[in-house]
Amino acid sequence: MSASSSEDDSEQYEEQFKEPELPSEEGAATSPPTKRRTADIWITYKGQQFKIPPLFQEKWTERNDHRTLLNDTLIEFYMRHWMVNDVYDNEARKNFHIFNTFFFSKLKLRFSQYFKDGPPRRSELGEHFNRCFQRVNPGAFLRKEILVVPIHLERPKHWFLALVHNPAGAIRRYKIKKRTERENNPGVPLCQQINEYAEFEFDELAMECRIVIMDSLVHDQKYKTALNTAYNHAFDYIRLWLQMAASSLGEELMIGRVRRVICKKLPQQTNSVDCGIYMLAFAEYFTWYNTEWTRQSTESLEYLLMEDQLKEMLDSLEPRMRLEKLLQRLKSPDKGN
Template sequence: MDWTEGLLQVHACPAPVDAHLLRLLGQKSPALRTRLRSGAQQLPSRLIQYPAAPSRGRISVSSEDLQCLAQGEFLNDVIIDFYLKYLLLEGVGGAVAERSHVFSSFFYKQLSKRRAAGEDVSVPDRHTRHQRVKTWTRNIDIFNKDFLFIPVNQEAHWFLVLVCFPGLEEPKLEEFSPSSEALRAGGGLRSQTPPECTLDGCRKSSVLKRPCVLVMDSLKLSHHEAVCRLIRDYLHVEWESRRGSKRLFSTETFKTCNCRVPQQDNSSDCGLYLLQYAQAFLQNPVVDLELPVRLDAWFPRQHVRDKREEIRRLVLRLHREQSG
């Protein structure tokens, strides 16, 4: 990479690593120090680190990242990762969030990379891919979680893959009792009737809980078969590594469903829809996994239209709090 791009990568490191690396670079020679000063003028201004220190896994959001929140711009991976983490930790919280795990957008990027020249060709492909990301879950057993959120960017298009009940080996029926709030909502206090398969919309006395992969995509033209296959392969090896036994994650035992979800009406809001799908699930999750899953009326389109400004205000508020 060129000098400016290298500086951007250094600047993106969490403190105090960034300052240490820049200091080392500046001590190399007077020429480098001069170039560093001129290149630093092009560096993005860091606004926040989230979550705040001393929490682990912090994400740095810069003023440059905020530019992608302008109308018509595509969301970048920093905004996607930041807002998903915020939803889980603070934005929604509650029981569903506690039973969920959110992967970084880089997870699928690493998982889907082609085999590199130096990688052992005698090792099965699924194990090679798992090797690249195995440390990402060293502090968590994903099979103890009910939901895994995986943001995917394929051919410059964002969509959400949601793995449900990865630790469950077969479907089972569970008793279900609609909450009083859900019954009131169904009585006409909401402007939009919640989908029947969700917590707020379900009126059944029993619901189906099953291990499966839900794909939530705001464009119907996208293809997901290869993505879901790689995720099943990952789960296969992760189970073997974590549990020490064999388990088959096949299309029969771990079904895929392309959910019917609200669709985008332009060419730039796919990342916003991904974030809104995640938020809607945390607030009003699918409780009945009879396939196919229909979520057409999950949320009004205005929620997505408001999201750019909502995220911008959130980042600036956190910036004031962290700067104070």
């Protein structure tokens, strides 16, 4: 797994992010593009096609620099396809899982539908998981090191990220012991035999599970109430999903070992439309270029940082121009673009 927070890795990420400039007609990063793609295009990537909206719009505002909100198709393409295949290596692909852009919305919908009066009883967690999430193998997720959950809000329209680190750190499993002569003795009560035969196994030294919220509007006062509610929902719903997934495997998630962290020191957007760009950057950077944070204490993650040069780059047009260049390179010739 690629892991470092050194200056070399920061520079590597910056170089990855700073592809050659777009053709001159797209304009410089410091001024509004003079010619912009204002229509959808189709791109083809590894046999799949995606309809991509423009990254810039005609209407000029000083704050937004013609920028548009990134939609779910573009987020899905970049995170679940481009990052997985062209950024990660084989080891990272085994250690990480990126959920699709509708995963969290489905959690909210299903949980609000089934659990209007509160969470289900512990004895019913596995049954609810099998009913709500058919054709899902929970073990494939709970053994990953990092689960990546993109989250989209409708009010305000906004993207932020949740990284679930070390879900297995909160799970205790049944440990099957070999029966002894005493356990086979008819004089030993059956309940005692069962308790001695099926015990929970838990590694007390294992790092706990952390649900880490990364948001480029975390300090925004206008939407403070809505965002705090969204963070609470993200933590509660993801933790409940982990509980249900573990229960469906006959295991138990110890909710006291699932910790919530809201990062307070990450770069913040200075306009109303770049949340998607920042979310992509957080996901890419903290799952590939810098994974040192996975070895830090939970308390320290609130102060997780990105280097100053990356902050400056994210606040410019450069990420969109780099993304547009990639999209143009993948443009489908058979779609009449």
